[in-house]
Amino acid sequence: MHNCEAKCFNQAAAENFAKVRPSCFLLPVGLLLAIAIFLYKEDALNIDSYRQIQKGAFYYVNSRLSQFPNLEFNLTQLGDALVLLSFLTIFIIRRPKIWEHLITSSLVSLLITFVLKTFFSVPRPAATFNNSSFTIIGDTLTCNNSLPSGHTITIFTTLTVLMYGFMPKALKNRILWCLFIMATGLFIALSRVAVGAHYPLDVLIGSIVGYICGITGILVCQKYNLWGWICERKYYPIFIGLFLICCFVLITKITSNNLFIFYLSIVSLAFSSYVFTKACIKR
Numbered sequence: 239m240h241n242c243e244a245k246c247f248n249q250a251a252a253e254n255f256a257k258v259r260p261s262c263f264l265l266p267v268g269l270l271l272a273i274a275i276f277l278y279k280e281d282a283l284n285i286d287s288y289r290q291i292q293k294g295a296f297y298y299v300n301s302r303l304s305q306f307p308n309l310e311f312n313l314t315q316l317g318d319a320l321v322l323l324s325f326l327t328i329f330i331i332r333r334p335k336i337w338e339h340l341i342t343s344s345l346v347s348l349l350i351t352f353v354l355k356t357f358f359s360v361p362r363p364a365a366t367f368n369n370s371s372f373t374i375i376g377d378t379l380t381c382n383n384s385l386p387s388g389h390t391i392t393i394f395t396t397l398t399v400l401m402y403g404f405m406p407k408a409l410k411n412r413i414l415w416c417l418f419i420m421a422t423g424l425f426i427a428l429s430r431v432a433v434g435a436h437y438p439l440d441v442l443i444g445s446i447v448g449y450i451c452g453i454t455g456i457l458v459c460q461k462y463n464l465w466g467w468i469c470e471r472k473y474y475p476i477f478i479g480l481f482l483i484c485c486f487v488l489i490t491k492i493t494s495n496n497l498f499i500f501y502l503s504i505v506s507l508a509f510s511s512y513v514f515t516k517a518c519i520k521r
Contacts, residue, residue, distance in 0.1 A: 317389020
């Protein structure tokens with residue numbers, strides 16, 4: 239029954255992904271262009287002005303959201319690919335089509351994030367404003383890689399793949415589903431401002447770039463079957479080994495920051511390891 243359900247879902251997911259077209263780039267590119275025009279009109283295309291024009295918004299969002307430090311510090315960890323993807327590992331065996339697109343999209347986002355951060359080289363808020371004037375949760379980041387938010391790109395890349403993979407058929411449900419995904423992404427992404435790591439525009443631009451990365455990954459997978467092998471049982475031991483390594487890394491994170499989200503990630507990985515092990519020994 240489970241195999242039949244998985245095949246049915248993979249077929250449905252494949253049909254959803256097949257509907258994605260290059261025209262999906264029009265809206266996010268238009269939004270990026272609108273932001274660029276806004277910055278141009280405000281004479282904020284240089285680094286100093288870009289930081290100063292957001293000072294009021296940064297302080298406001300940071301002061302409001304930092305009132306919930308434990309929640310925001312846990313939420314912001316979801317921008318770490320290790321943490322976020324840990325919750326989706328069960329899909330490798332039960333919804334492999336999702337992971338085929340997640341892997342490609344994640345690789346695209348990794349490359350794009352590195353290129354953009356290197357190109358813009360914008361100092362973090364802690365390197366710009368008086369650190370005592372706003373709340374910093376966790377490490378104080380002072381490097382020159384604020385734009386765009388890498389955590390936000392990771393979040394929206396992943397959510398974009400999930401959004402299209404699980405897209406409902408009815409128009410009303412599709413609209414509600416997309417709004418829910420986008421709202422969830424922004425809710426998590428704003429934690430980057432709450433912890434004092436990014437300016438608001440870093441997050442907004444990161445969310446748009448993440449969506450673009452997700453679409454790019456989906457389009458690449460339409461042309462190239464790069465990861466079809468992940469659903470083959472002979473590779474399950476490799477995944478089990480990777481899950482154990484991820485658990486070890488998460489344990490080291492717990493020693494530095496004892497966060498609830500890390501424990502949830504480990505539980506998810508442990509459950510996936512159990513499912514994979516059971517599948518390996520099943521005749």
